[in-house]
Amino acid sequence: MQHILTSDQFSYAQLDDIWKLTERIAAFCNGDRSQPDPELSFYSWDEPGIPFKKLLGTIFCQPSTRTRCSLQAACLRLGGSVVSIDGTEASSLAKGESWEDTIVTLSQYYDVLAIRSGDKHHAKQAAAVSDTPIINCGSGSDEHPTQALLDLYTIRERKPLDGLNIVIFGDIEHARTIKSFKKMIGMYDVNISEFSLLKKRDDPLDDMTQSFKEADVVYITRMQREYHGKEIVEFPGITTHSFTEKTLSLLKEDAIILHPGPVVGEVAAKVKQDPRWVYKQQVKNGMYIRMALLKLLTGHI
Ligand code: NCD
Numbered sequence: 001m002q003h004i005l006t007s008d009q010f011s012y013a014q015l016d017d018i019w020k021l022t023e024r025i026a027a028f029c030n031g032d033r034s035q036p037d038p039e040l041s042f043y044s045w046d047e048p049g050i051p052f053k054k055l056l057g058t059i060f061c062q063p064s065t066r067t068r069c070s071l072q073a074a075c076l077r078l079g080g081s082v083v084s085i086d087g088t089e090a091s092s093l094a095k096g097e098s099w100e101d102t103i104v105t106l107s108q109y110y111d112v113l114a115i116r117s118g119d120k121h122h123a124k125q126a127a128a129v130s131d132t133p134i135i136n137c138g139s140g141s142d143e144h145p146t147q148a149l150l151d152l153y154t155i156r157e158r159k160p161l162d163g164l165n166i167v168i169f170g171d172i173e174h175a176r177t178i179k180s181f182k183k184m185i186g187m188y189d190v191n192i193s194e195f196s197l198l199k200k201r202d203d204p205l206d207d208m209t210q211s212f213k214e215a216d217v218v219y220i221t222r223m224q225r226e227y228h229g230k231e232i233v234e235f236p237g238i239t240t241h242s243f244t245e246k247t248l249s250l251l252k253e254d255a256i257i258l259h260p261g262p263v264v265g266e267v268a269a270k271v272k273q274d275p276r277w278v279y280k281q282q283v284k285n286g287m288y289i290r291m292a293l294l295k296l297l298t299g300h301i
Helices: 011-027 066-078 099-106 123-129 146-156 176-185 209-214 269-273 279-297
Strands: 055-060 081-086 113-116 134-138 166-172 193-194 219-220 256-258
Touching: 011 113, 011 146, 011 279, 055 066, 055 099, 066 081, 066 113, 066 279, 081 193, 099 113, 099 123, 113 123, 123 134, 134 279, 146 176, 146 256, 146 279, 166 176, 166 209, 256 279
Parallel strands: 055 081, 055 113, 113 134, 166 193, 166 219, 219 256
Antiparallel strands: none
């Protein structure tokens, strides 16, 4: 694996390697740390003698809490170090330097570059010129492959990936998490029903009830207003749909609800208290998945 750019770049064997390494990492991190083994300490979970002494550079030109912080935490927990260049203002991009020249430069300093940009071409352009592995942490409204990895990992902890009924309830047209999730889960034998938040409905449940009743997995996103044109933002009625207790009551007992975050009003407060809402587990798994990816990308296995 040279770079992580898109969620359809992985073979089944590569996905299995990622799941297995993530499981080992999660098991180690969740182990009893009250009596730390000096040879297997929190900051170096590997065998003694091969500490992870890598330097991660994060270049985020769009806001991020989960992806940026989980990557930083992942690298630090492995024993590596992180340098963050957040926003474009602090770098010479603000002086008009090209994206490619910026990446060529930064790739001389860091062992891995994690990038997020509103431009859907930036991740691929970066990979074409970088001398160090690139992790695409969000490319415009196009892709977010590490989110798909943690989403599938979270499902796989609870259910086999084949044979699932999946309902996607969100901004289908603009959410990069949905696009990457669909590509990756589409490698398995699943049945997907999609309901766009942008579709005007009197009651969103009218045409969705049966799908929710049969769902094993529900995937929700917020409205991606930053990608909406003026006409969509001003269109009345599209902001009223949310996942309520009424919708929750339709779900099977063992269904799970995924959301990549941030939640911005599309999920009722009560839903977030339900055990089927596995948001916290997703967030934690994001760190474990990214620990595994950092190790695999740098050959630290
Ligand atoms: C998502 C993103 O940035 O695409 N957030 C994340 O990385 N977990 C989803 C979103 O912003 O809606």
